[in-house]
Amino acid sequence: MTPNPADQAVIADFHALSGFGETERGGVQREAGTEPDGGQRAWLTQWLSSRGFTVEFDQIGNQFGMLELVPGAPYVLVGSHLDSQPRGGRYDGAYGVLAAAHAANRLAGLWRDAGRTPQYNLAVVNWFNEEGSRFQPSMMGSSVYTGKLDAETALATRDLAGVTVREALEDTGCLGSGRGPEAACYAEIHIEQGRILDEEDTTIGLVESTWAANKYHLVVHGEQSHTGSTVMADRQDAMLGAAHLVVAAREIADAFTETPLHTSVGQMLIHPNSPVVVAREVRLHLDLRSADENVLAEADAMLHERFPEIEKKARVRIEKATAHSWGVLSYNPDGVKLARSAAEDLGLSHRHMMTIAGHDSTNMKDIVPTVMLFVPSVDGISHNEKEFTKDEDICAGVDLLTEVVSRLADGDLTG
Incomplete structure (x- = not known):
């Protein structure tokens, strides 16, 4: 069956994004603050700006594409990360950022056409240095945003060649100021990085807690x-x-x-x-x-x-x-229920599950109601150039994320 235009746009943009730092074996190499990372961030800035989003970088290089619809109101943040492991896969993190961008753009069009305003503003986020391969610790950008890590300490962190985070962000033109937009809640979609969904032929994982x-x-x-x-x-x-x-x-x-x-x-x-x-x-x-x-x-x-x-x-x-x-840390139970209801309304198979890997959502869930979603990883392969998720699962995930973010923006989780 031929994909619809919205799905075709998602797949085309994913292939474009995958060209930054592309390796000969089909993976990517774009560690935080490197030239390929700067290139993809510039691409995302252009993509968001051309669709009416205001793009800013905060004090640790987190990238926000903001759509202000309710002056003074906080934001529903939705996103993931674009940086990769050395010779990593194309899907890890990057899919979540692209899915967030498409979900936000779809909702902006729907709200505009319907002439209605949600309760909260909307922002796409690309967190800095989630992977932690070049600079440690991992999840650095979301750690600074949530107040778990001091910004100056993070900026002074050096890689093995002696380059600081500050220098890397300056070199790529991604060092901003301020603390980013105020969040009302957060949503993230990611490849599972395991084989449960793939083996069970299930489309969506509803993440309810972390491993310890x-x-x-x-x-x-x-x-x-x-x-x-x-x-x-x-x-x-x-x-x-x-x-x-x-x-x-x-x-x-x-x-x-x-x-x-x-x-x-x-x-x-x-x-x-x-x-x-x-x-x-x-x-x-x-x-x-x-x-x-x-x-x-x-x-x-x-x-x-x-x-x-x-x-x-x-x-x-x-x-x-x-x-x-x-320890074993729970996600907001009402957020899991909201995501499950959305998946059922869209007719998507789903199951509750834990996340073994760390994600920026594991930081965000400690400060605001957070929804974390998975789509399948074929054979459970991740942090590897063979990492793969089927196009139909990519598109189904964007559909679900759009519905989840719509409900978050209307205050269904926060009241």
Whole structure:
């Protein structure tokens, strides 16, 4: 069946957006504050401005396309993020921003044609540095917006090359001022990044809560020496200690067979990283995640119990540099009901579910009523160039988001 013009416009714009930072294997590489990120932000500015939205950047580079219909009223914010992981997928985050833009533009036309005014204003948002691959922490832009992270601290954060967030935003012309528009509520749609919806042939996920997580920056301290001449018994190899931590994280995950536990070591920085030097220091990022807070606590204790054993075996010292954690956190139950009602009215199959990954909505739900929606990810692939969501699911998600945002703008969730 031939897509309708509205759906065709969504797909065409998605392909245009996917050209920024496109990789040869069909993914994208546009980390926060890089040239491709600046290019796509300029594209979004033009897209929104040409349709009557006023575009501004705030003090941390969050991009807002605002439609003021009720002077002085707060805004329904709707969006996600455009930045990607290195050699990441086209859909992660970017789909949510584009879906928000199309939903907002559709509603602007409908309201104009009907000659009516909603209760709240409307703003599309592209959050800065959700991925956290170049600058840490992740979800930086929404953390500053929600007051969880100081703006000056965030702006002073450096990447591995020593470039600050402030410098990156200035280079891309995306450093603004102020705190952005006042939010009345928030909505976000995202690819699932898992395989539940795809395997169940369900179109929409209604997110009702997060998984719990503990994230650690660990530093393994050893002693630098010669890889050839230093006898094995004398070595204090930080890489060996780090390797034991990687294995320990997986072994702990494998110990939980009834309730899932996800563990990983996603980043490792080695010093001096020379082929003929035993490493003196390794910095790594290790995280534990579970839908059950008791399982997470048990796994966390198991991890810390392994530290002395690893230190003795590798003759190293393990330092816990920083830690970030959260429990199982619920989304607004009335928001879930609102989204479910909208999905039923549109005839879209749906199910309640949790989100394992973090999203900007996990920050926003702590300050305003928030609705989080998923569409399927084929085979559950994400943070990978093979990431894929079917066009019909993309378009169905935009239809649902439009209906949800319409109800939010009319005050159905906030009264």
